[in-house]
Amino acid sequence: MLRVAVPNKGSLSESAGAVLAEAGYRKRSDPKDLTVLDNANDVEFFFLRPKDIAIYVGSGTLDLGITGRDLALDSGATVDEQISMGFGSSTFRYAAPAGKGWTVEELAGKRIATSYPNLVRADLGRRGLDAEIIRLDGAVEISIQLGVADAIADVVGSGRTLRQHGLAAFGDSLCDSEAVLISQGGAERTKAAKQFIARVQGVVFGQQYVMIDYDCPRTLLEQASALTPGLESPTVAPMADPAWVAVRAMVPRKEHQGLMDELSELGAKAILATDIRSCRF
Ligand SMILES: Nc1ncnc2c1ncn2[C@@H]1O[C@H](COP(=O)(O)OP(=O)(O)OP(=O)(O)O)[C@@H](O)[C@H]1O
Numbered sequence: 001m002l003r004v005a006v007p008n009k010g011s012l013s014e015s016a017g018a019v020l021a022e023a024g025y026r027k028r029s030d031p032k033d034l035t036v037l038d039n040a041n042d043v044e045f046f047f048l049r050p051k052d053i054a055i056y057v058g059s060g061t062l063d064l065g066i067t068g069r070d071l072a073l074d075s076g077a078t079v080d081e082q083i084s085m086g087f088g089s090s091t092f093r094y095a096a097p098a099g100k101g102w103t104v105e106e107l108a109g110k111r112i113a114t115s116y117p118n119l120v121r122a123d124l125g126r127r128g129l130d131a132e133i134i135r136l137d138g139a140v141e142i143s144i145q146l147g148v149a150d151a152i153a154d155v156v157g158s159g160r161t162l163r164q165h166g167l168a169a170f171g172d173s174l175c176d177s178e179a180v181l182i183s184q185g186g187a188e189r190t191k192a193a194k195q196f197i198a199r200v201q202g203v204v205f206g207q208q209y210v211m212i213d214y215d216c217p218r219t220l221l222e223q224a225s226a227l228t229p230g231l232e233s234p235t236v237a238p239m240a241d242p243a244w245v246a247v248r249a250m251v252p253r254k255e256h257q258g259l260m261d262e263l264s265e266l267g268a269k270a271i272l273a274t275d276i277r278s279c280r281f
Pocket residue numbers: 009010011012049050051067068069070071088089090138155156157158177178179
């Protein structure tokens with residue numbers, strides 16, 4: 001039976017659960033459950049703290065896991081990323097009271113509060129800087145005003161928490177993160193793992209695209225196809241009226257409204273966009 005780790009709470013938990021449910025796996029009936037046995041799919045799910053997941057997967061105790069790239073990096077576990085899951089996007093930044101124009105070099109000899117001590121230590125090491133790391137479990141942004149740190153290193157999503165506490169990020173991102181499906185580093189993928197990865201990939205990929213259908217005058221087919229090339233090439237089917245063809249192609253979700261405008265301007269009719277719930281390639 002395949003053993004898979006899923007975040008039990010925090011920012012990644014809900015989206016991870018939604019992707020797995022869409023991929024056909026059994027849902028948790030109670031948010032406090034720590035395991036779910038999905039006999040129909042021969043998978044056992046373990047609901048763990050996202051911070052611990054890379055440790056279990058890296059040691060081979062569990063076969064696969066969903067966690068954040070930043071957390072996996074900080075854990076020091078050796079894991080391979082199988083899929084970028086398209087949610088939980090964040091950067092990991094140094095920050096300090098706004099208005100002073102800090103540089104990373106000025107962190108030397110200072111106190112830096114963080115929940116990701118290994119990620120910060122590695123970055124300081126690469127830069128040849130020595131600083132005191134204050135390890136906190138969360139709510140790191142408050143630590144400067146409470147007097148325990150001079151600067152912080154933390155996850156930035158929208159940037160709202162930094163602004164609320166009068167802080168400004170400085171220096172490059174230490175890690176551009178998102179939710180990832182990981183396996184043990186260098187481990188051979190079993191048939192069961194490959195199937196699980198394909199199902200999850202199918203849902204994640206489906207979410208990033210929409211299917212566009214439209215009716216197109218034959219004379220405009222070349223121009224229309226250039227707008228909607230699809231993955232291989234668009235599907236073109238004859239219509240009862242020989243002057244027209246029906247065209248179908250996958251397009252990136254982010255671009256689909258603009259493409260629909262362009263197709264309409266070109267002369268296409270009955271332009272439809274539909275969600276793709278899952279796919280295989
Ligand atoms: N505001 C955010 N926007 C985007 N991603 C975020 C945000 N906060 C956290 N993350 C990402 O979510 C992952 C796990 O963080 P999360 O905060 O859920 O864990 P945690 O701090 O251990 O749990 P909790 O906050 O419940 O104590 C990390 O990969 C992080 O980059």
